[in-house]
Amino acid sequence: MAANPRLRFDDLAVGETREAVLVENLTRTQIVQYAGASGDFNPIHHDEPFAKAAGYPSVFAHGMLSMGLTGRLLTDWLGDGVLRSFGVRFVRQVWPGDTLTGRATVRSLESRDGEGLVGLDLVTTNQKGEPVVTGEAAATLPRRA
Amino acid sequence: MSEGFEFPVDRTAILSFAAALGETNRIHWDEAYARATPLGAVIGSPTFPAASALWNPWAGLRGVRRIPAPPPRPEEQGGSRGGGAPRGGGSLARLLHGEQRFEYHQPMRAGMRLTVTSHPGKHWEKEGKRGGKLRFTETITEYRDERGELVVTATSVGIITEKAVEG
Numbered sequence: 001m002a003a004n005p006r007l008r009f010d011d012l013a014v015g016e017t018r019e020a021v022l023v024e025n026l027t028r029t030q031i032v033q034y035a036g037a038s039g040d041f042n043p044i045h046h047d048e049p050f051a052k053a054a055g056y057p058s059v060f061a062h063g064m065l066s067m068g069l070t071g072r073l074l075t076d077w078l079g080d081g082v083l084r085s086f087g088v089r090f091v092r093q094v095w096p097g098d099t100l101t102g103r104a105t106v107r108s109l110e111s112r113d114g115e116g117l118v119g120l121d122l123v124t125t126n127q128k129g130e131p132v133v134t135g136e137a138a139a140t141l142p143r144r145a
Numbered sequence: 146m147s148e149g150f151e152f153p154v155d156r157t158a159i160l161s162f163a164a165a166l167g168e169t170n171r172i173h174w175d176e177a178y179a180r181a182t183p184l185g186a187v188i189g190s191p192t193f194p195a196a197s198a199l200w201n202p203w204a205g206l207r208g209v210r211r212i213p214a215p216p217p218r219p220e221e222q223g224g225s226r227g228g229g230a231p232r233g234g235g236s237l238a239r240l241l242h243g244e245q246r247f248e249y250h251q252p253m254r255a256g257m258r259l260t261v262t263s264h265p266g267k268h269w270e271k272e273g274k275r276g277g278k279l280r281f282t283e284t285i286t287e288y289r290d291e292r293g294e295l296v297v298t299a300t301s302v303g304i305i306t307e308k309a310v311e312g
Contacts (some may be wrong), residue, residue, distance in 0.1 A: 030167070036165070
């Protein structure tokens with residue numbers, strides 16, 4: 001499968017981590033922009049009176065926005081078209097004003113013919129250090145010749 | 146397996162989705178750059194398959210949109226289709242997205258004409274600490290290319306809560 005890796009399998013070690021700020025002070029504008037781009041117009045994510053009437057203090061971000069931001073960490077680090085799987089659990093809501101930091105940790109490295117399978121643990125936290133998204137991903141990277 | 150809908154993968158939609166995520170990676174819009182990589186084309190962000198909702202005539206959260214027109218009620222033809230409206234009668238404010246997983250078989254390239262089909266997976270219930278009784282429903286969605294080859298398999302877990310859950 002064609003891919004555009006940014007690094008080689010041999011460059012990684014188990015336990016290695018990559019951390020990045022994914023969004024600072026999340027705006028309602030970005031939430032609305034995501035609604036338009038994804039086609040998810042659940043009013044809980046853009047209609048403040050609707051969200052308040054439902055018992056929430058304000059609108060909150062789509063889980064898929066948090067997942068998408070977390071995915072950026074993976075592709076910026078590993079490259080494009082290298083992911084084999086990417087799965088998350090949405091453990092806490094993300095609110096306007098939140099700052100999210102993603103962390104990916106190499107859990108496993110499995111060598112195969114000419115390439116390697118990388119297993120990663122993922123956690124994205126808010127400015128209070130609380131996890132909002134946890135998950136795991138797998139990627140294949142080429143071996144150094 | 147449900148009847149599917151068409152999802153044309155287009156570069157503007159990929160750009161728009163990447164922009165909403167704050168992407169800085171040119172692979173999501175720069176055709177000349179993308180052509181020079183082994184991928185050979187602009188590709189979607191890892192979670193871009195979610196944007197197929199724009200083409201899903203059964204999507205339950207369509208805003209004011211009426212195109213593509215909603216076809217006859219899916220219940221009459223068996224099963225939920227395309228991850229549409231929440232099953233089980235939960236209101237929008239009580240519907241949470243619990244889990245999401247993608248398996249990637251091929252990169253999702255601009256210019257592909259995909260067919261998207263969904264079918265229900267497992268469903269279960271749990272007593273939640275904050276939201277009362279929680280009902281979980283899994284939906285499995287397959288994205289296939291023109292030759293019928295899998296591009297992406299997505300598994301989504303929706304949660305219907307009894308009351309607002311703030312966490």
